[in-house]
Amino acid sequence: xxxxxxxxxxxRAHVEDKLPALDGIVxxxxxxxxxxxxxxxxxxDLSQLVLNPRYPLxxxxxxxxxxxxxxxFGIVARGCDSRALVEMAKRNQIDPDRLxxxxxxxxxxxxxxxxxxTPAPDIAQWPQAELLGTPVEAGSPNPIVAEYDAMPLEERRxxxxxxxxxxxxxxxxxxxxxxxxxxxxxxxxxxxxxPGVLAPPFPTFHLIKAMHMAARCVAxxxxxxxxxxxxxxxxxxxxxxxxxxxxxxxxxxxxxEALPPLSLTLE
Amino acid sequence: MSEPFEPRIVAFxxxxxxxxxxxxxxxxxxxxxxxxxxxxxxxxxxxxxEMVLRAFRSGADxxxxxxxxxxxxxxxxxxxxxxxxxxxxxxxxxxxxxxxxRLRLDWVSSAEAPRFTRVTKEFVETVRGLGPVADEIGD
Numbered sequence: 294x295x296x297x298x299x300x301x302x303x304x305r306a307h308v309e310d311k312l313p314a315l316d317g318i319v320x321x322x323x324x325x326x327x328x329x330x331x332x333x334x335x336x337x338d339l340s341q342l343v344l345n346p347r348y349p350l351x352x353x354x355x356x357x358x359x360x361x362x363x364x365x366f367g368i369v370a371r372g373c374d375s376r377a378l379v380e381m382a383k384r385n386q387i388d389p390d391r392l393x394x395x396x397x398x399x400x401x402x403x404x405x406x407x408x409x410x411t412p413a414p415d416i417a418q419w420p421q422a423e424l425l426g427t428p429v430e431a432g433s434p435n436p437i438v439a440e441y442d443a444m445p446l447e448e449r450r451x452x453x454x455x456x457x458x459x460x461x462x463x464x465x466x467x468x469x470x471x472x473x474x475x476x477x478x479x480x481x482x483x484x485x486x487x488p489g490v491l492a493p494p495f496p497t498f499h500l501i502k503a504m505h506m507a508a509r510c511v512a513x514x515x516x517x518x519x520x521x522x523x524x525x526x527x528x529x530x531x532x533x534x535x536x537x538x539x540x541x542x543x544x545x546x547x548x549x550e551a552l553p554p555l556s557l558t559l560e
Numbered sequence: 561m562s563e564p565f566e567p568r569i570v571a572f573x574x575x576x577x578x579x580x581x582x583x584x585x586x587x588x589x590x591x592x593x594x595x596x597x598x599x600x601x602x603x604x605x606x607x608x609x610e611m612v613l614r615a616f617r618s619g620a621d622x623x624x625x626x627x628x629x630x631x632x633x634x635x636x637x638x639x640x641x642x643x644x645x646x647x648x649x650x651x652x653x654x655x656x657x658x659x660x661x662r663l664r665l666d667w668v669s670s671a672e673a674p675r676f677t678r679v680t681k682e683f684v685e686t687v688r689g690l691g692p693v694a695d696e697i698g699d
Contacts, residue, residue, distance in 0.1 A: 441655070450657025450696060485610040495697055496656050497613045504609040507648050529655060536651050541644070555648075558640040559630065 300397070300426050304369060305339040307395060307425060311367055315393055318367035319350050319357065332357065332366070342369070344397065349471030349515050351377035355386045367393035373407075373513035375414030376546025377471035380509055383553055386474050394419045398426035405432040407514045408531075411547075418549045438531045457499055459522035460492040466516035466526055467502065472509050472545075479505070499529070507533045508553045511546035567621040567687040571596045571680070572611070574604045576634040578626035580670030585677050592677040593684045596624070603627070604665075605638030609649045612663060616697060622662045622687035624680070629667040639667070658696050661686055 308318050312335045322331035323343045330353045333342065354368050368374065375396060381387045396414035404412035413428035444452075467473050467480060479485050479501050486498050493499070503526075510530040517527045537543050541554035573579040579600050585592055597620075601607060604627025615623045625646055627639040642665065650660035664683050668676045 446654065446657045446659060448657070449655060453656040479610055482610075485614060494617055496658070497610075497617050500613055500652055500656065501610055503652055504649060507652075529652070532655050533648070533652065536648060540647065555641065555644055558637040559643060 301342075301344060303425050304344070304395065304397060305342055307423070308333060308342060308367075308369065309339055311393060311395070315367045316361065316364040317357075318369065318393075318395070319353050320369035321345075321348055321350075344369075344371075347371065347373075347513075347515070347518075349377060349469060349513060350374050351381050351387070351471040352474065354378065354392065355381055355474060358387055358391060365391050365393065367395060369395050369397060370414055371397055371399055372409060372411050372413050373511060373515075373546075374471070375416075375419075376411065376511035377513060379418070379546045379549050380472045380511060380553075381474070382549060384474070389549065390420055392419070392421070394422040396422055396424040398424065398428045401429040401432075404429055408432045408435045408512075410434070410512065415547075435527065435531050437525070437528050438535060441528070441532060453499075454495055456524045457495055458492050459524060460498065461522060462491055462493050462498070463521060465519040465521065466524075469515045469519040470506075471513055471515065472511060473505075499524075499526075502526075503529045503533060506530045508537045508541070508543055508555050509545055510534055565688065565692060567595050567684055567690075567692075568619060569593075569596050569622045569624055569680075569684060569687060570615040570620040571598050571624040571626060572601050572604065572607045573598050574627045574634075574639075575600055575602050577628035577632060577670050578604070578668040578676070581626075581668040581672050581676040584670065585673035588673050590673055590677045592680050595684045596680050603633065603635050603638035604642040605633075605635065605640075607642065607646075609645065609652075612649055616658070616662070616693055619693065621690070621693045622664070622683060624683050625663070625665045626668045626676075626679070627665075629669055632669060658693075659690050662690060662693065 317332040317334050319332055320342050321328055322341045324341060330350050350368055351374055357366055378387055382389050396416045398413035409432045416422035416424045485501060486493060514527055543554045573582055604625055607625050612623050627642055630639060633639040646665040650663050654660040666679050
């Protein structure tokens, strides 16, 4: 892992250089208490800055920018963080002009593990951004998605009923989602999701979530990693990504200028 | 002997076109199926996926969304969003094994009473063929 070690050293050195000009840089910090998102300031111990385990940082940036409307923050961002920030910017949840993005290219193993199509941030579209590490090829696409159309309705139903029945309604998939930001969540509205029922009645809870991910999901895989019941949520969200791409030519997280198609008129 | 299956349909009708179309069908004494439970909404664009899912969860065997024709929306482009959203909901239903034909989007203007009766009759027959929704989403 010598290459990784040098990459993290490069990132730390870069962050140290940039900190004096910024109001802080958002990254992951590992301490004896665990790893969490953290706003690094000048003088902080940068040996605590880490890249793993992956954790989405876009919601932290959004919260900070709203709390401090004049401040200029930085972020150490992987490809998925950058894509999430793109979707958040389109929905007025972050201001790209007040953000310095230090992009980090993921390794080939990471790209493969995540089935990631863009394992490095596209820094060209950000006002202030740099990239560290060497971008690798896209990971192979999720194999289930390619075969999904051949699966009969009956089989799909049996599969998802079984999967959704494992749900303990912990809201972990929503809480970790880097593009979820509504203050009033439909999943907590008793009109749509009956309170006090476990597992949530098939299929409302998960379909509402999936519908809200349409034209928004940036395929970071965090929901699936966070799920304590190992529900393969990204299969549904990948299918929605594919459909939105086919129907509207829209790839979430790809282009800061492209607007989300579901809130636009027909061509 | 069990009763023959009669589908229950929730129909979301837009206030400006489809509800008026349904009203005209009634005034003109046209025959339309009694299986339809109409819910008047101000615009077909108001019909969220949550509403569609709740209708299914509450026992609707089919959900019909009727709005103004594209270009005739009282709110200019409300039905454009419907036109984009409902096909996605249909796809999503099919991905978890619910027959997407249980959800239908169509356009009926206020002057199209015959069209209203035709669309509703067609849809009732489609859903009759699919059987009760409880077979698909029931526990």
